[in-house]
Amino acid sequence: MTGRRGWVALAVALALGASSCATPSPKEIVDRAGSEPTADEVLEGLAYDPGDVLPNEDPIDLGAIRALDEPTLSLCGGDFPSEAHRVDRRTRTVFPKTESGLPVIDDATRIIVTRYEPGQAKLAMDQLAMAAATCDPERYVDEGTDHAHRTIVHAEDPALVEGLAPEAYGRTYQFVQQTSVGGEQALEEMIIAQRRGDLLVIVDGHPVRVPVLAANLADRLAALDPADVGE
Numbered sequence: 001m002t003g004r005r006g007w008v009a010l011a012v013a014l015a016l017g018a019s020s021c022a023t024p025s026p027k028e029i030v031d032r033a034g035s036e037p038t039a040d041e042v043l044e045g046l047a048y049d050p051g052d053v054l055p056n057e058d059p060i061d062l063g064a065i066r067a068l069d070e071p072t073l074s075l076c077g078g079d080f081p082s083e084a085h086r087v088d089r090r091t092r093t094v095f096p097k098t099e100s101g102l103p104v105i106d107d108a109t110r111i112i113v114t115r116y117e118p119g120q121a122k123l124a125m126d127q128l129a130m131a132a133a134t135c136d137p138e139r140y141v142d143e144g145t146d147h148a149h150r151t152i153v154h155a156e157d158p159a160l161v162e163g164l165a166p167e168a169y170g171r172t173y174q175f176v177q178q179t180s181v182g183g184e185q186a187l188e189e190m191i192i193a194q195r196r197g198d199l200l201v202i203v204d205g206h207p208v209r210v211p212v213l214a215a216n217l218a219d220r221l222a223a224l225d226p227a228d229v230g231e
Contacts, residue, residue: 039088039115042228045220046201047090047113052216054209060095060103064113067091072114072200073124075173075191076151077141078131082124085117087198094209106187109205111213118230121200125169128193132156132171140178149177160211164218165194172207196221197229 037045047064068089073080092111095103116124137152152174160170170192177185190207192214193200201221203214221229 036225037228039228042199042224043088043090043113043115046199046217046224047092047111049216049220052213054094054212057096057209060097062093062095064090064092072112072202073128073131074141075128075131076135076153077139078127078135080124080127080131082116082120082127085120085123087115087117089114094205094213096206106185107206109203109209109213111217112202112204114200114202115230116198116200118198121195121198122167124200125167125193125195128191129169132173135173146180147177149175151175160190160192161194164192164214165196165221167196168192168194168214168218170214194218194221196224197226197231199224199229 044064048061052061066089068086070089070091071080071083072086072089073083090111090113094109094111095105096107098104114121114124132153135151135153137150140148140150142148154172154174156171160172161168164170170190172188172190175187175189177187179185188207189205190210191202191204192210193202194214194217195201199221201217203210203217
């Protein structure tokens with residue numbers, strides 16, 4: 001959604017200094033002495049669950065990190081006024097490994113969980129759909145920088161969001177990034193967003209991992225009490 005190397009490098013740096021991988025799941029939080037989760041715990045439990053399993057992978061998982069200074073929405077360099085109405089945000093980055101056990105930086109998948117001011121999460125979903133519908137595949141975002149890229153959004157496929165939250169939106173796209181030698185590198189990507197109340201949860205990245213994590217997030221989102229999501 002934004003310059004991949006830029007946000008991935010930031011995620012790695014934040015995670016190495018934060019050690020967030022022990023974040024409890026919503027069920028674990030509620031079970032803790034019968035107490036209700038705090039607002040922080042709701043976001044962290046949505047973003048990270050140790051029970052998340054990715055097909056045929058033992059990934060590097062950076063856990064849930066608070067990062068409100070990073071954008072929630074940036075697809076195609078669109079206009080997202082809802083960004084100014086975010087209350088809190090967690091991001092989680094998952095990488096496959098190289099044979100030597102290092103993260104494959106250009107193949108990351110992110111979970112982004114954002115709490116908005118009342119009414120703004122729905123607007124954020126609408127703005128995401130508008131950005132995808134009006135995306136110019138020839139327009140470069142961040143042109144002249146190391147993060148210059150363009151986005152080619154594919155046709156909408158309702159099957160991407162079957163069985164997910166009642167309000168869900170999904171698209172596949174190509175993330176085409178300029179290389180240092182003047183060429184281009186194209187990655188096939190997928191983004192799925194789901195909303196409940198004032199919470200918006202997004203999975204963005206590899207098209208094999210995204211549906212698995214989105215289904216897990218749908219279950220966690222549905223398990224929350226109405227008060228926890230602003231309903």
